[in-house]
Amino acid sequence: MPDREDQLVGEFPSLPIQERAQLKRKALVESGHALFILKGYDQTTAKEIAANAGVATGTFYRYFSDKRQLLMSLLEDQIDELMPPEPNWGTSNPESLLACLLEMHDKRLNELGLSRVLPELLPKDSELADVFAAARRNIHAKILKGLIKAQEKELTWKDVDLDTVTWSMMLIAENVPKKMEQSGKKADYHEVAKVICRMVFPPEVIEKLKREEAEKSDF
Amino acid sequence: MPDREDQLVGEFPSLPIQERAQLKRKALVESGHALFILKGYDQTTAKEIAANAGVATGTFYRYFSDKRQLLMSLLEDQIDELMPPEPNWGTSNPESLLACLLEMHDKRLNELGLSRVLPELLPKDSELADVFAAARRNIHAKILKGLIKAQEKELTWKDVDLDTVTWSMMLIAENVPKKMEQSGKKADYHEVAKVICRMVFPPEVIEKLKREEAEKSDF
Amino acid sequence: MPDREDQLVGEFPSLPIQERAQLKRKALVESGHALFILKGYDQTTAKEIAANAGVATGTFYRYFSDKRQLLMSLLEDQIDELMPPEPNWGTSNPESLLACLLEMHDKRLNELGLSRVLPELLPKDSELADVFAAARRNIHAKILKGLIKAQEKELTWKDVDLDTVTWSMMLIAENVPKKMEQSGKKADYHEVAKVICRMVFPPEVIEKLKREEAEKSDF
Amino acid sequence: MPDREDQLVGEFPSLPIQERAQLKRKALVESGHALFILKGYDQTTAKEIAANAGVATGTFYRYFSDKRQLLMSLLEDQIDELMPPEPNWGTSNPESLLACLLEMHDKRLNELGLSRVLPELLPKDSELADVFAAARRNIHAKILKGLIKAQEKELTWKDVDLDTVTWSMMLIAENVPKKMEQSGKKADYHEVAKVICRMVFPPEVIEKLKREEAEKSDF
DNA sequence: GATGAATGAGGATTCATTCAT
DNA sequence: CATGAATGAATCCTCATTCAT
Numbered sequence: 001m002p003d004r005e006d007q008l009v010g011e012f013p014s015l016p017i018q019e020r021a022q023l024k025r026k027a028l029v030e031s032g033h034a035l036f037i038l039k040g041y042d043q044t045t046a047k048e049i050a051a052n053a054g055v056a057t058g059t060f061y062r063y064f065s066d067k068r069q070l071l072m073s074l075l076e077d078q079i080d081e082l083m084p085p086e087p088n089w090g091t092s093n094p095e096s097l098l099a100c101l102l103e104m105h106d107k108r109l110n111e112l113g114l115s116r117v118l119p120e121l122l123p124k125d126s127e128l129a130d131v132f133a134a135a136r137r138n139i140h141a142k143i144l145k146g147l148i149k150a151q152e153k154e155l156t157w158k159d160v161d162l163d164t165v166t167w168s169m170m171l172i173a174e175n176v177p178k179k180m181e182q183s184g185k186k187a188d189y190h191e192v193a194k195v196i197c198r199m200v201f202p203p204e205v206i207e208k209l210k211r212e213e214a215e216k217s218d219f
Numbered sequence: 220m221p222d223r224e225d226q227l228v229g230e231f232p233s234l235p236i237q238e239r240a241q242l243k244r245k246a247l248v249e250s251g252h253a254l255f256i257l258k259g260y261d262q263t264t265a266k267e268i269a270a271n272a273g274v275a276t277g278t279f280y281r282y283f284s285d286k287r288q289l290l291m292s293l294l295e296d297q298i299d300e301l302m303p304p305e306p307n308w309g310t311s312n313p314e315s316l317l318a319c320l321l322e323m324h325d326k327r328l329n330e331l332g333l334s335r336v337l338p339e340l341l342p343k344d345s346e347l348a349d350v351f352a353a354a355r356r357n358i359h360a361k362i363l364k365g366l367i368k369a370q371e372k373e374l375t376w377k378d379v380d381l382d383t384v385t386w387s388m389m390l391i392a393e394n395v396p397k398k399m400e401q402s403g404k405k406a407d408y409h410e411v412a413k414v415i416c417r418m419v420f421p422p423e424v425i426e427k428l429k430r431e432e433a434e435k436s437d438f
Numbered sequence: 439m440p441d442r443e444d445q446l447v448g449e450f451p452s453l454p455i456q457e458r459a460q461l462k463r464k465a466l467v468e469s470g471h472a473l474f475i476l477k478g479y480d481q482t483t484a485k486e487i488a489a490n491a492g493v494a495t496g497t498f499y500r501y502f503s504d505k506r507q508l509l510m511s512l513l514e515d516q517i518d519e520l521m522p523p524e525p526n527w528g529t530s531n532p533e534s535l536l537a538c539l540l541e542m543h544d545k546r547l548n549e550l551g552l553s554r555v556l557p558e559l560l561p562k563d564s565e566l567a568d569v570f571a572a573a574r575r576n577i578h579a580k581i582l583k584g585l586i587k588a589q590e591k592e593l594t595w596k597d598v599d600l601d602t603v604t605w606s607m608m609l610i611a612e613n614v615p616k617k618m619e620q621s622g623k624k625a626d627y628h629e630v631a632k633v634i635c636r637m638v639f640p641p642e643v644i645e646k647l648k649r650e651e652a653e654k655s656d657f
Numbered sequence: 658m659p660d661r662e663d664q665l666v667g668e669f670p671s672l673p674i675q676e677r678a679q680l681k682r683k684a685l686v687e688s689g690h691a692l693f694i695l696k697g698y699d700q701t702t703a704k705e706i707a708a709n710a711g712v713a714t715g716t717f718y719r720y721f722s723d724k725r726q727l728l729m730s731l732l733e734d735q736i737d738e739l740m741p742p743e744p745n746w747g748t749s750n751p752e753s754l755l756a757c758l759l760e761m762h763d764k765r766l767n768e769l770g771l772s773r774v775l776p777e778l779l780p781k782d783s784e785l786a787d788v789f790a791a792a793r794r795n796i797h798a799k800i801l802k803g804l805i806k807a808q809e810k811e812l813t814w815k816d817v818d819l820d821t822v823t824w825s826m827m828l829i830a831e832n833v834p835k836k837m838e839q840s841g842k843k844a845d846y847h848e849v850a851k852v853i854c855r856m857v858f859p860p861e862v863i864e865k866l867k868r869e870e871a872e873k874s875d876f
Numbered sequence: 877g878a879t880g881a882a883t884g885a886g887g888a889t890t891c892a893t894t895c896a897t
Numbered sequence: 898c899a900t901g902a903a904t905g906a907a908t909c910c911t912c913a914t915t916c917a918t
Contacts, residue, residue, distance in 0.1 A: 021881070040342040042261055045908065056883045061910065119338030123259050133401070157417060161410040163402075168414050171394055172387055179386055182352065191380035195387050198376060198418045240898080264891060266901095275900040280893065459902070478780040480699055483887060494904045499889065557776030561697050571839070595855060599848035605836055606852050610825055617824055620790065629818035633825050636814060636856045678877080702912060704880095713879040718914065 025063045027053040032070045037113045079135050081108045084173035086142040089150040093213040098193035109177050155205050244282045246272040251289045256332040300327045302358040303392035308369040312432040317412035325396050374424050463501045465491040470508045475551045479558050519546045521577040522611035527588040531651040536631035547615050593643050682720045684710040689727045694770040738765045740796040741830035746807040750870040755850035766834050812862050
């Protein structure tokens with residue numbers, strides 16, 4: 001530890017006070033995050049979160065009014081991240097586009113890890129459930145809008161219900177991470193994307209879009 | 220029991236003792252079922268279950284070693300029902316077939332209602348999670364087998380990953396009830412079936428199968 | 439089971455179930471009573487009350503929703519007892535009458551012992567304070583009525599404010615027990631009664647009433 | 658203090674350090690005083706007292722070893738003030754004298770306001786209780802002495818127990834503020850004084866003393 | 877001295893489970 | 898077998914007090 005020579009003397013390295021408080025808060029948030037994912041929300045006590053963060057029980061309550069608030073602060077920043085992305089069709093190879101979006105989304109979810117706690121919470125916490133339902137409706141609307149545009153350009157199947165397609169897409173996108181986990185395999189985003197595209201586009205459209213993209217990149 | 224001779228006179232024989240016990244057990248199971256669905260597993264106390272079943276708290280523990288066991292006995296019978304059915308492709312209009320299967324499956328799930336408690340439980344109870352994963356793998360295998368057969372008959376897309384398709388189908392099938400709930404609409408099973416079929420079959424196959432079925436019923 | 443001879447063998451003496459529950463409740467009430475008086479309300483924990491009553495903590499909560507409820511049930515029966523009695527003037531030696539009433543009242547208070555907790559509680563518990571204020575107003579009104587009647591019969595001082603007299607009487611009556619405690623002396627009820635009578639009656643009235651009573655008992 | 662030369666330049670000398678400390682102490686005392694009266698002793702936290710005094714929590718403990726000590730320092734100066742005054746009989750209209758003393762006493766109590774916290778504290782804090790009992794005995798002795806002198810001058814009732822009278826007087830004097838509060842009325846000190854005088858002096862003495870005073874002021 | 881973040885013991889309450897009747 | 902009272906471990910949260918800065 002060469003750069004730490006100063007430590008040999010005996011001073012207090014300690015950060016500015018504000019920063020230290022933020023560190024502690026962060027430690028608690030991370031401890032909570034980890035434990036919620038590891039053991040579930042209910043199974044995690046405030047005492048444990050504090051201990052795991054290396055602070056006393058009471059300290060937990062300096063930073064959060066209760067366990068739920070810690071959870072909320074975890075979710076708040078992340079609720080949008082939890083939602084699947086809204087692709088913009090018709091300008092590129094839809095399979096690659098989707099695969100790419102799925103992978104990004106998946107990575108985000110993995111970083112958060114909270115999708116694992118949500119199922120436990122939504123049934124108990126109607127306020128949270130409402131927030132989620134709203135976010136979901138929102139993203140649903142956006143995706144659907146994109147599909148309708150695509151339909152107007154005659155890109156999609158003519159006879160499928162786009163609402164149902166939207167729902168299926170979201171469902172699949174949200175669950176890709178779980179699939180990966182279970183199957184152990186990684187990186188079949190492209191296979192998933194292909195399957196989703198079959199729900200949306202007739203094969204000839206997919207072909208056409210792929211061809212166009214290939215031509216573009218030929219330049 | 221000499222002092223009980225009087226029983227011969229004034230009492231209804233009621234049910235054979237065995238049967239009465241089974242009635243109580245059943246009452247408990249149903250009470251637990253209802254309350255778990257209504258309030259969630261954790262939020263339901265053994266006392267409530269017993270009270271709601273019209274028996275004493277202690278009686279609960281005569282029939283079940285603990286709350287978890289009651290849950291297990293609820294799930295045991297039902298775990299297979301929770302799984303989507305495995306259609307047999309190639310012999311009929313796949314959309315109608317799927318729509319029909321989805322509806323049946325949905326109805327079964329509705330009767331059970333337990334799909335609502337599962338998310339709460341799976342993260343906490345790894346044993347249960349394992350059982351579920353196994354069941355899911357099982358049904359996955361069956362569906363996949365069916366799809367592979369269909370692929371051999373050149374019914375399916377040639378270039379999609381059937382494993383991924385299987386997974387998507389299960390996912391959608393499992394979530395149809397939730398969709399209905401949220402959207403409020405009923406009975407768009409057929410739309411869902413149509414979308415699923417797009418994932419599996421090229422349009423010409425669907426056409427062909429539909430035509431064949433129409434001809435069959437012409438006879 | 440003719441006359442409980444069987445009890446000689448190895449029986450459970452135990453009371454009828456109802457009665458036992460009542461015993462337990464009573465034990466808790468008494469334990470709470472004792473501890474409240476001994477250590478004050480706030481200083482007494484539910485756990486202590488339970489332990490002191492020989493039951494588990496949880497048992498406390500079977501019988502009372504919380505500590506306050508136990509207190510309330512202590513007070514409810516007793517709030518009337520806490521109030522000084524309303525004498526009926528003009529028909530007997532007022533000093534003896536008062537002395538007697540004071541002694542009775544004092545004895546009742548001693549049995550309850552709760553007057554010691556009240557000062558701690560009234561400032562914190564406005565509901566309780568209201569109940570008490572009402573009870574006090576009630577008894578004040580009764581005593582005052584008695585004094586007004588006496589005044590109409592020209593028994594009392596003509597120039598004192600009977601409301602003030604009433605208040606003073608109540609105050610003294612309520613505090614006699616404390617006085618006894620502190621001074622260590624017992625049984626100066628009669629002295630206190632004499633002093634109170636000076637507040638109410640002119641000396642000639644007292645003389646007259648004493649004389650009348652003496653004559654009565656002469657018969 | 659060599660490194661503090663800079664202080665000579667840019668800082669207000671503000672107050673001498675000693676004095677500043679005393680200001681802080683005073684702020685704490687006043688904050689405690691106000692909050693104890695407002696919310697009661699137990700219901701007031703050290704943190705609140707500090708915040709309300711505009712200092713940090715820790716500062717509280719520089720000036721007081723604990724919450725109790727702050728209370729004590731509040732009471733110490735005031736315990737004598739809490740006690741009713743000892744009138745000097747025989748030289749003036751006793752009713753006016755008493756009324757005046759009562760009013761003064763009442764005002765002092767109002768300024769202190771602590772009489773409201775005492776009931777909460779005395780049961781918990783036997784040391785405090787002892788101090789109070791001592792103070793009370795002290796004032797009791799003084800008042801009693803005055804009454805005995807008056808008795809020797811044949812001013813008082815001959816047949817009442819002066820100890821009891823003393824006690825009654827103190828009791829009433831201590832509770833006048835509460836009476837005022839409850840009744841809403843103000844300034845019936847004179848009525849209370851009249852009633853007290855009835856306990857002490859026969860009517861003819863009161864008349865005589867009043868007359869004498871009237872003559873005095875005739876000059 | 878002053879600060880206020882940190883501590884952790886302690887009190888209220890709940891509920892799965894046992895057990896005497 | 899049934900009962901439901903009893904148990905007590907476990908959780909949440911508060912607040913007097915300490916201590917590093």
